[in-house]
Amino acid sequence: MTSVVSAVRRLAELPARLGEFRADALLAGALAAVCGAIAVLLPHDGRATDGLALALLGAVVAPLAWRRRAPLGTLVLSLAFAAVYHRLDYQHAAPFAATAVGAYTAAAAGPRWRTLVLAGGVLVAVLVVWQGNGGGSALKLLRISGWLLCVLAVGEAARLHHRLLAAARERAERAERTREEEAARRVAEERLRIARDLHDLLAHSVTVIGVRASVAAHLLTVEPARADLPAVTGTLEGIADVCRDARAELRSTLRGLRGDEPEPGGPPPGIDAIPDLVRIAEEAGAVVDSTVAPDLGAVPGLVGAAAYRVVQEALTNAVRHAGPGTRVAVAVRRDGDTLRVTVVDEGPRAGGPERPPDGPGLGLTGMRERARGVGGTLDAGPRAHGGPGFEVTAELPLKGNVP
Incomplete structure (x- = not known):
């Protein structure tokens, strides 16, 4: 045979x-x-x-x-x-x-x-x-x-x-x-998502660290006779806290980039983590009025993460461009089947120190891409009713998204 x-x-x-x-x-x-x-x-x-x-x-x-x-x-x-x-x-x-x-x-x-x-x-x-x-x-x-x-x-x-x-x-x-094209597309999307996360993380952390370091330097060098050592110590400890948080989030992001198993800690930050952003911005010198509506209901994970990143980037830009002492209003509320996120700052404080203008960045582009990624829209520009300051408004659909 x-x-x-x-x-x-x-x-x-x-x-x-x-x-x-x-x-x-x-x-x-x-x-x-x-x-x-x-x-x-x-x-x-x-x-x-x-x-x-x-x-x-x-x-x-x-x-x-x-x-x-x-x-x-x-x-x-x-x-x-x-x-x-x-x-x-x-x-x-x-x-x-x-x-x-x-x-x-x-x-x-x-x-x-x-x-x-x-x-x-x-x-x-x-x-x-x-x-x-x-x-x-x-x-x-x-x-x-x-x-x-x-x-x-x-x-x-x-x-x-x-x-x-x-x-x-x-x-x-x-x-x-x-299948190969779909796999390549998913890889490209994942790389873009990680790039956005890294941008948001580094921009936010470095901005807060820079502002708080400037405050400490001002206390130690500009008015040494009136140096408030507890304030300086608190500022430096705040910088250390920001560094620790940034290091932990950066480690988690890089593990995802390498394809390792994620560390314990659950999904990416969402609506519940916005108060932490407000606290960090206030420690950097901003005066923040935050309102998160209690009747948001179930917010899909992707939408919550997008809202978190929009607030993070908007607060980072406010602290960076308007400087310490600026007033910022953060509002998160539900409008039908849409999650509306608004961040408005009043510009530099009157009589405050001049801040050198930064070059063009990727913050606004990243926010718009995050909003589009969940089927939403984002508007950013000078305040709608005139006056100094900047306004960011994101509308994110709550239906049709995968948690």
Whole structure:
């Protein structure tokens, strides 16, 4: 059994090793030997096999060496010599194997209309040969033509099978490409999310640290005689607290970037963590009026995280650009199926120190991308009713988001 399987495998690999033409030429040679043996050895009540019969059989078989390169031309040429062979009333079974291979190849190559035309041509050729022989050997010719029609049907079935396999293979390849593109898109989105988180984290922490360090330096250098050591100590301890919080969040973000298991601590911060942002901003010198409506209901995790980051970035910008002492109003409330987040600052405090303008950053772009990421919108610009200061308003849908 093993030897049979091995032989079949070698036979299947033959076209790849020898090339289509050499394999088809070998097949044609083998068919020539089979057809010649049938013509010589099988009894026949018609014309005896002679040199002309063998030459015609050779002409029937020879075109099969090009059967895969020109299937239709090969079959037509083979059938033409076969018709002459049958017309001379030689052994009618001898050329069947060769014509069957040609018919199968042409039908398998398609298209279907050509197979139907070939079937009709075979019937016409059989009738012509039958009439030319004076109506003799009709039953044998009809049997041969019937088998040839069956071969055409098998070739058509094989063509349909190969076409279905090709379509299935194409669908599988398309699905694989789609999966790869989806995976690449998810990787890009995850990288963008991590970049936003890092930006928000570093911008917020560095800004708070910078403001509080400036306050400590002012107390120690500008008015050394009035230095309030407890205030300086509290400011430095606040800087240490901000550094610890930033380090913990940065570690968690980087573990996600490496694909490690997240550390204990639950999901990213959301609405419940906004008071911590307010406390840090107040420690940096801002005066914050925070209002978080108690009737928010269930807020999806993605929406809560987006709201948290919007408030974080808005407070960071207020502390950075308006400086210590600025008044900021934070409001989070539900408006139907929308979570509305508003952060308004009143600009620099009158008489306060001038702050150098920062270059263009990515804060506003990041806030807008976070709002769009959950299907919401964000507006940022000067206060709507005039006056100094800046206003940020985000509207985040509470439905259609995955918690």
